[in-house]
Amino acid sequence: MNLEQLLADTDIALQAIQQQALPDIKQAKDWQTKYRILMQLGKQLPPLPEKMKQQELLVKGCESRAWLLHYHDKKRDKHFFVLDSDARIVKGLMAIMLCLVNGMNSSELAKFNLSQQFDELNLKPYLSQSRGNGLTAMAAHIKACSSAT
Amino acid sequence: MFDVSSFRRQFAFFHHHPDWVYLDNAATMQKPDAVTEAVSRFYQQDNSNVHRGAHQLSQQATAQFEQARQTIAHYIKAQYVHEVIFTSGATAGLNQLAFGLMHTVLKPGDRILLTQLEHHANIVPWQLHCQRYGVIIDVVPLTADRQLDLNAYQQLLALKPKLVSFSHISNVLGHIQPVQQMVALAKAAGAITVVDGAQGVVYQQPDMRQLDCDFYVFSGHKLYGPTGVGVLYGKTQWLEQLTPLCGGGEMIDSVSFVNTTFNNLPFRLEAGTPNIAGVIGLAAAINWLQQYNNKLIIEHKSLLLNAFFQGARQIKGVAILSMPVHNAGIVALNVDGEHPSDVADILNQQQVAVRAGQHCAMPLFDYLALNGAVRVAFAAYNTLDDVNQCLLALEQAVEILTA
Numbered sequence A: 001m002n003l004e005q006l007l008a009d010t011d012i013a014l015q016a017i018q019q020q021a022l023p024d025i026k027q028a029k030d031w032q033t034k035y036r037i038l039m040q041l042g043k044q045l046p047p048l049p050e051k052m053k054q055q056e057l058l059v060k061g062c063e064s065r066a067w068l069l070h071y072h073d074k075k076r077d078k079h080f081f082v083l084d085s086d087a088r089i090v091k092g093l094m095a096i097m098l099c100l101v102n103g104m105n106s107s108e109l110a111k112f113n114l115s116q117q118f119d120e121l122n123l124k125p126y127l128s129q130s131r132g133n134g135l136t137a138m139a140a141h142i143k144a145c146s147s148a149t
Numbered sequence B: 001m002f003d004v005s006s007f008r009r010q011f012a013f014f015h016h017h018p019d020w021v022y023l024d025n026a027a028t029m030q031k032p033d034a035v036t037e038a039v040s041r042f043y044q045q046d047n048s049n050v051h052r053g054a055h056q057l058s059q060q061a062t063a064q065f066e067q068a069r070q071t072i073a074h075y076i077k078a079q080y081v082h083e084v085i086f087t088s089g090a091t092a093g094l095n096q097l098a099f100g101l102m103h104t105v106l107k108p109g110d111r112i113l114l115t116q117l118e119h120h121a122n123i124v125p126w127q128l129h130c131q132r133y134g135v136i137i138d139v140v141p142l143t144a145d146r147q148l149d150l151n152a153y154q155q156l157l158a159l160k161p162k163l164v165s166f167s168h169i170s171n172v173l174g175h176i177q178p179v180q181q182m183v184a185l186a187k188a189a190g191a192i193t194v195v196d197g198a199q200g201v202v203y204q205q206p207d208m209r210q211l212d213c214d215f216y217v218f219s220g221h222k223l224y225g226p227t228g229v230g231v232l233y234g235k236t237q238w239l240e241q242l243t244p245l246c247g248g249g250e251m252i253d254s255v256s257f258v259n260t261t262f263n264n265l266p267f268r269l270e271a272g273t274p275n276i277a278g279v280i281g282l283a284a285a286i287n288w289l290q291q292y293n294n295k296l297i298i299e300h301k302s303l304l305l306n307a308f309f310q311g312a313r314q315i316k317g318v319a320i321l322s323m324p325v326h327n328a329g330i331v332a333l334n335v336d337g338e339h340p341s342d343v344a345d346i347l348n349q350q351q352v353a354v355r356a357g358q359h360c361a362m363p364l365f366d367y368l369a370l371n372g373a374v375r376v377a378f379a380a381y382n383t384l385d386d387v388n389q390c391l392l393a394l395e396q397a398v399e400i401l402t403a
């Protein structure tokens, strides 16, 4: 799979997640339901091919390995991402995080308040959890992309 | 009979967290009131710096501090009290050893012997200095059931390593190594022996005279004591050959810009103001622990371990890496095809505290060709109820993950 295809497929998957999974997560009445949804999210995303899982894409600070690929479409000023993780819950949470920012322009991305959004989804505890799941590192990484060229 | 409920009642932590099942004991243990009270009593009533003040308060603090050293020396059956060196923990002790032996004892072309299942604290300090000094590291492999391969160990000893360093108990698998035999074999081969007792000291009272190793290191926080304090035990003849890793106050005899001469043991290896309250807390932990019969504690822990093994084996999809025999109470496991951090995450949701990952033992996991494991570690204050709750949480994890 080439990069273009991967970005396009991920984009479609993230849009679907935003429309379908976010409301479900918000309404989930117990953690089990929330986890079952999170677990499914990872499966909806195309995996990052092994040969693309390079060191530079690894997000440091995760107990599990997580990769984040960023692409800035400069002509349209839109940011796109591809993600993968060998842990499913982390991958699900990353998917949530990325479906919120996918396709944003640089100034939107810079202004984006992830912790507020996670709060609204009742997912805040996962952000503040120790460096174990690496989501905080991931969030910082995503915001830094707004100024990357 | 060991009365676990009265034992457990002495830990304020469990009053504050009645809903949690704490099974991350190999990372750090909870502290009994006897320890937290000793630490706060020191700060509230006795605080002064040690070994320096001309005043009586300092002399009293010093007396307490040195009394703590005696308590610990007595506990581990060291021949001399000055053989107990206070450090900030097992990691610091091993760093002092690797630094301190290089050049004085270990020379270019020498070999040292480690094992496949060591904690990074017993790998990286050696590596750091061995590379610079041209000292070669050999590694004892494991057998198919993840025990140390003692035949290979003997073959590697034939290469005449100058030093052998291994853990008393594996922090991942919980397996108790045959340390007595390993030390004897290493000594027969003429090697200096270092035992990483970070997990071992919790399991049993280490007996330096019987074990006869040259060095033994451990951390206070895994033995009901405070964090930031640990012990480097060494035989006098070897401690004297260590180059101090830290220089500063207290450890010197005289200082000029031409030359510095060092103080006697133990002070020459304890630069700067020590963790006085930590040392006092650790001695309090040991004094407190000695009112219990450790044989009963071991029995209690193996009861928990067996119950856990029995239950975990019934859960479809759970793969256990640890062996139940010669096990100090630690179980490493995985759920087939699932990442350990996912499993631990779901246990966490159910307020069961375990650790997931590679547990600072990456070479072990490379060897096992696994990306990590979930580690369940039992302590004396855990109950059968804890075991059952953990098993239920594990079942739930399997159910959610494989749905």
Ligand SMILES: Cc1ncc(COP(=O)(O)O)c(C=O)c1O
Pocket: B026, B027, B088, B089, B090, B091, B092, B119, B121, B122, B167, B169, B170, B171, B196, B198, B199, B219, B360
């Ligand atoms: C076997 C072993 N060695 C060394 C250490 C390092 O101990 P500390 O981090 O307290 O220095 C640990 C702690 O996890 C351990 O389990």
